[in-house]
Amino acid sequence: MRHGDKIKNLSRTASHRKALLSNLAIELITHKRIVTTLTKAKALRTWIEPIITKAKSNTTHSRRIVFSYLQHKEAVTELFSTVAEKVAGRPGGYTRIIKLGIRVGDNAEKAMIELVDFNEIYGKGKGEAAAPAKKTRRAGSKKAAAKTETVEAKAEEAPAAEETKAAE
Numbered sequence: 293m294r295h296g297d298k299i300k301n302l303s304r305t306a307s308h309r310k311a312l313l314s315n316l317a318i319e320l321i322t323h324k325r326i327v328t329t330l331t332k333a334k335a336l337r338t339w340i341e342p343i344i345t346k347a348k349s350n351t352t353h354s355r356r357i358v359f360s361y362l363q364h365k366e367a368v369t370e371l372f373s374t375v376a377e378k379v380a381g382r383p384g385g386y387t388r389i390i391k392l393g394i395r396v397g398d399n400a401e402k403a404m405i406e407l408v409d410f411n412e413i414y415g416k417g418k419g420e421a422a423a424p425a426k427k428t429r430r431a432g433s434k435k436a437a438a439k440t441e442t443v444e445a446k447a448e449e450a451p452a453a454e455e456t457k458a459a460e
Contacts, residue, residue: 300338314364317340320336328405329402341384343361345384355372389403
Protein backbone atom coordinates (compact mmCIF):
# COMPACT_ATOMS: atom_id res chain seq x y z
CA MET A 293 0.00 0.00 0.00
CA ARG A 294 1.19 3.54 -0.69
CA HIS A 295 -0.84 5.52 1.84
CA GLY A 296 0.56 9.01 2.33
CA ASP A 297 3.31 8.55 -0.26
CA LYS A 298 3.03 11.73 -2.27
CA ILE A 299 6.37 11.66 -4.14
CA LYS A 300 6.40 10.53 -7.75
CA ASN A 301 9.16 7.92 -7.83
CA LEU A 302 9.34 7.73 -11.67
CA SER A 303 10.55 4.10 -11.32
CA ARG A 304 13.99 5.32 -10.22
CA THR A 305 16.15 5.26 -7.12
CA ALA A 306 16.43 8.44 -5.07
CA SER A 307 19.83 9.43 -6.49
CA HIS A 308 18.73 8.73 -10.08
CA ARG A 309 15.52 10.70 -9.56
CA LYS A 310 17.44 13.65 -8.08
CA ALA A 311 19.85 13.66 -11.03
CA LEU A 312 16.98 13.45 -13.53
CA LEU A 313 15.04 16.33 -11.96
CA SER A 314 18.20 18.41 -11.67
CA ASN A 315 18.97 17.93 -15.37
CA LEU A 316 15.39 18.71 -16.37
CA ALA A 317 15.44 21.85 -14.20
CA ILE A 318 18.72 23.04 -15.77
CA GLU A 319 17.29 22.59 -19.26
CA LEU A 320 14.06 24.36 -18.29
CA ILE A 321 15.96 27.33 -16.87
CA THR A 322 18.25 27.48 -19.89
CA HIS A 323 15.66 27.04 -22.66
CA LYS A 324 12.54 28.35 -20.82
CA ARG A 325 10.46 25.39 -22.12
CA ILE A 326 11.04 21.69 -22.63
CA VAL A 327 9.06 18.73 -23.95
CA THR A 328 9.00 15.62 -21.79
CA THR A 329 6.50 13.08 -20.51
CA LEU A 330 3.54 14.30 -18.50
CA THR A 331 4.59 12.47 -15.33
CA LYS A 332 8.11 13.92 -15.45
CA ALA A 333 6.70 17.40 -16.09
CA LYS A 334 4.42 17.14 -13.04
CA ALA A 335 7.30 15.90 -10.89
CA LEU A 336 9.54 18.69 -12.19
CA ARG A 337 6.93 21.34 -11.41
CA THR A 338 6.81 20.39 -7.72
CA TRP A 339 10.61 20.24 -7.63
CA ILE A 340 11.49 23.52 -9.37
CA GLU A 341 8.88 25.94 -8.00
CA PRO A 342 10.50 26.15 -4.52
CA ILE A 343 13.86 26.69 -6.22
CA ILE A 344 12.50 29.63 -8.21
CA THR A 345 10.97 31.04 -5.02
CA LYS A 346 14.40 30.86 -3.35
CA ALA A 347 15.91 32.67 -6.34
CA LYS A 348 13.67 35.69 -5.76
CA SER A 349 15.83 36.66 -2.76
CA ASN A 350 19.28 37.22 -4.22
CA THR A 351 21.49 36.43 -1.23
CA THR A 352 24.61 34.33 -0.91
CA HIS A 353 22.76 31.80 1.19
CA SER A 354 19.94 31.33 -1.33
CA ARG A 355 22.49 31.05 -4.17
CA ARG A 356 24.28 28.27 -2.29
CA ILE A 357 21.03 26.46 -1.53
CA VAL A 358 19.96 26.61 -5.20
CA PHE A 359 23.43 25.51 -6.35
CA SER A 360 23.18 22.47 -4.07
CA TYR A 361 20.06 21.44 -6.02
CA LEU A 362 21.24 22.25 -9.55
CA GLN A 363 25.06 21.86 -9.52
CA HIS A 364 25.33 24.04 -12.66
CA LYS A 365 26.87 27.52 -12.44
CA GLU A 366 25.43 28.91 -15.68
CA ALA A 367 21.91 27.77 -14.80
CA VAL A 368 22.17 29.35 -11.34
CA THR A 369 23.40 32.62 -12.87
CA GLU A 370 20.55 32.57 -15.41
CA LEU A 371 18.02 31.78 -12.69
CA PHE A 372 19.10 34.61 -10.39
CA SER A 373 19.53 37.21 -13.15
CA THR A 374 16.92 36.71 -15.86
CA VAL A 375 14.27 34.46 -14.35
CA ALA A 376 14.18 36.04 -10.87
CA GLU A 377 13.62 39.52 -12.37
CA LYS A 378 10.65 38.34 -14.41
CA VAL A 379 8.94 36.41 -11.60
CA ALA A 380 9.60 38.99 -8.87
CA GLY A 381 5.96 40.10 -8.66
CA ARG A 382 4.42 36.64 -9.04
CA PRO A 383 3.42 34.90 -5.77
CA GLY A 384 3.81 31.39 -7.22
CA GLY A 385 2.78 29.28 -10.19
CA TYR A 386 5.90 29.93 -12.23
CA THR A 387 5.42 27.00 -14.61
CA ARG A 388 2.71 25.88 -17.02
CA ILE A 389 2.16 22.33 -18.31
CA ILE A 390 0.53 21.86 -21.72
CA LYS A 391 -0.41 18.36 -22.86
CA LEU A 392 0.80 17.48 -26.36
CA GLY A 393 -0.72 14.06 -27.01
CA ILE A 394 0.98 10.66 -27.07
CA ARG A 395 4.41 9.56 -28.24
CA VAL A 396 4.30 7.18 -31.18
CA GLY A 397 6.98 4.74 -30.00
CA ASP A 398 5.72 3.80 -26.55
CA ASN A 399 2.34 5.56 -26.23
CA ALA A 400 3.65 7.78 -23.41
CA GLU A 401 1.74 11.01 -22.83
CA LYS A 402 3.90 13.99 -23.81
CA ALA A 403 3.72 17.47 -22.28
CA MET A 404 5.48 20.79 -22.61
CA ILE A 405 6.48 22.52 -19.40
CA GLU A 406 7.40 26.18 -19.66
CA LEU A 407 8.11 29.20 -17.51
CA VAL A 408 4.95 31.30 -17.55
CA ASP A 409 6.54 34.75 -17.74
CA PHE A 410 8.65 33.88 -20.79
CA ASN A 411 5.74 33.06 -23.10
CA GLU A 412 4.81 36.05 -25.26
CA ILE A 413 1.74 34.33 -26.73
CA TYR A 414 -0.26 33.93 -23.50
CA GLY A 415 1.16 36.73 -21.40
CA LYS A 416 1.63 40.39 -22.09
CA GLY A 417 4.11 41.25 -24.83
CA LYS A 418 7.55 42.75 -24.35
CA GLY A 419 7.51 46.33 -23.12
CA GLU A 420 3.78 46.41 -22.49
CA ALA A 421 2.53 47.07 -19.01
CA ALA A 422 -0.57 45.32 -17.79
CA ALA A 423 -3.52 47.71 -17.97
CA PRO A 424 -5.44 48.04 -14.71
CA ALA A 425 -8.78 46.28 -14.68
CA LYS A 426 -11.59 48.56 -15.76
CA LYS A 427 -14.41 48.76 -13.24
CA THR A 428 -17.71 49.56 -14.89
CA ARG A 429 -21.32 49.33 -13.93
CA ARG A 430 -24.30 49.15 -16.22
CA ALA A 431 -26.02 52.10 -14.59
CA GLY A 432 -22.89 54.21 -14.99
CA SER A 433 -23.26 54.44 -18.78
CA LYS A 434 -26.62 56.21 -18.52
CA LYS A 435 -25.26 58.67 -15.98
CA ALA A 436 -22.18 59.34 -18.11
CA ALA A 437 -24.34 59.97 -21.19
CA ALA A 438 -26.53 62.39 -19.22
CA LYS A 439 -23.46 64.30 -17.98
CA THR A 440 -22.04 64.68 -21.49
CA GLU A 441 -25.42 65.99 -22.73
CA THR A 442 -25.55 68.62 -19.97
CA VAL A 443 -21.94 69.66 -20.66
CA GLU A 444 -22.72 70.03 -24.39
CA ALA A 445 -25.85 72.04 -23.62
CA LYS A 446 -23.88 74.42 -21.37
CA ALA A 447 -21.22 74.77 -24.06
CA GLU A 448 -23.89 75.80 -26.58
CA GLU A 449 -25.44 78.32 -24.16
CA ALA A 450 -22.13 80.03 -23.37
CA PRO A 451 -21.49 81.50 -26.89
CA ALA A 452 -25.09 82.66 -27.10
CA ALA A 453 -24.77 84.51 -23.76
CA GLU A 454 -21.53 86.17 -24.95
CA GLU A 455 -23.23 87.39 -28.15
CA THR A 456 -26.05 89.05 -26.18
CA LYS A 457 -23.55 90.82 -23.90
CA ALA A 458 -21.57 92.03 -26.91
CA ALA A 459 -24.73 93.36 -28.57
CA GLU A 460 -25.61 95.46 -25.51
